[in-house]
Amino acid sequence: MTRDDLAPLARAALGGGRRLDAVERIRGGTRKGVYRLTMDDATTVIAYLWEDSENYWPAAEGDGDLADPFSAGVGVDLFESAHARLESLGLRVPEVRLIDRSRDHYPADVVVLEDLPGEHLMDRLARDPVATEPTMARLREALAEMRRHRAPAYGKVALVDGGGRSRWPSCERAALDFGLRCLAEAASRDRRIARARGRLDQRLRELAGAVRPRTEYSVVHGELGLDHVLVDRDGHPVLIDIEDLLYFDVEWEHVFLRIRLGRDYERLAVDGLDEDRLALYLLTQRLSLTAGPLRLLDGDFPDREFMAGIAEHNLNQALALVPTDGPAEPGRPR
Numbered sequence: 391m392t393r394d395d396l397a398p399l400a401r402a403a404l405g406g407g408r409r410l411d412a413v414e415r416i417r418g419g420t421r422k423g424v425y426r427l428t429m430d431d432a433t434t435v436i437a438y439l440w441e442d443s444e445n446y447w448p449a450a451e452g453d454g455d456l457a458d459p460f461s462a463g464v465g466v467d468l469f470e471s472a473h474a475r476l477e478s479l480g481l482r483v484p485e486v487r488l489i490d491r492s493r494d495h496y497p498a499d500v501v502v503l504e505d506l507p508g509e510h511l512m513d514r515l516a517r518d519p520v521a522t523e524p525t526m527a528r529l530r531e532a533l534a535e536m537r538r539h540r541a542p543a544y545g546k547v548a549l550v551d552g553g554g555r556s557r558w559p560s561c562e563r564a565a566l567d568f569g570l571r572c573l574a575e576a577a578s579r580d581r582r583i584a585r586a587r588g589r590l591d592q593r594l595r596e597l598a599g600a601v602r603p604r605t606e607y608s609v610v611h612g613e614l615g616l617d618h619v620l621v622d623r624d625g626h627p628v629l630i631d632i633e634d635l636l637y638f639d640v641e642w643e644h645v646f647l648r649i650r651l652g653r654d655y656e657r658l659a660v661d662g663l664d665e666d667r668l669a670l671y672l673l674t675q676r677l678s679l680t681a682g683p684l685r686l687l688d689g690d691f692p693d694r695e696f697m698a699g700i701a702e703h704n705l706n707q708a709l710a711l712v713p714t715d716g717p718a719e720p721g722r723p724r
Contacts, residue, residue: 391415391425396437397422399495400427403435403488403502412451420446420686421464421633426505434505435487440465441498447690456549457557460678462566463612463633466491466499471548475607479539481532482628506628512616515654526657529619529627533643533658536609541637544607550637561607561639562670567597569674572681579684580705589712590677596610597670604664607637614643615650641667644674673711679704 393410400410408429415691416424416436423444425437447462465490476483485504490496513531515522544564545556558564562590573591577584612634620628636642641663648655649672684699691697 396427398501402495411465436503436505438501441499446689447686448689456715458548459545459556459564459636466501468548468633469501471551475547476629479535482627485674506620506622510617511619511627515616521659525621525625525627537640539609541607544637547635562598565670565674566594567676569594569677572677575681576677583691584613585688586709592711594673600666601670607642610636610638612636639667642671645671676704676708
């Protein structure tokens, strides 16, 4: 995007007394464009642009299905509902400067947000774990507040807060269906998963069958790696990429945190998690993190080696969770 493309949006968000001086695309978004807008007085904001040209994902059946908690979180409506819910819990999210669906200032739905320049929490933790501990402590408090909240049903925040309900009768049934879909998709792209499909299918069903009923649903970010946490000038963690916000089992969040943080997960670990749910959600997420990147590679995603590495790592981790019938061969997608 150029200055001419985004100048009307900048004026609408910040007033006419400033001129847009520079536009920088921020790396990391796969479903929306994320741009830093710098004005001539050095004021900066972040713009989210939801339009087809900014979405690297090939279209798939079920895209946009609010009744599916695992459908892609895309669009201003999901963002606005998630932002409102997190603010209601007292959590720090970027302040909104403008939400616009009119297409008067840009030919797509857009949000303009407070800019929080600097490193993600992931990079800060790697660089200086001791100095980062106060922010990690505040993130633990934020996660505890999300866990304490109780919703009347599970599913996407925008759906449930609007009075809707997800399609499946429980979180674990939804996760089982999602895991089986990811398994089928991964098996269609990699022969190692295809060979192990029967064992993986059986294991998913066994794990789901062991989960005991529950009717308590917490607030779950959905993709809470520390690269989705910024830090403000007072050291508070700021949650971003919130469109996948769910009411769901808290174990879903902690499985993702364990996957992303590795040994550093102990900094955010909590007691009282359900081991059966953790086991089901671990295999489900490993399959999701295999199938998703492989599908993304069907399109024109630019950092292909990085995404292929994510798929390969999680493929091997998924296979390690089921009995083996022999050593896995070095893999290539079919």
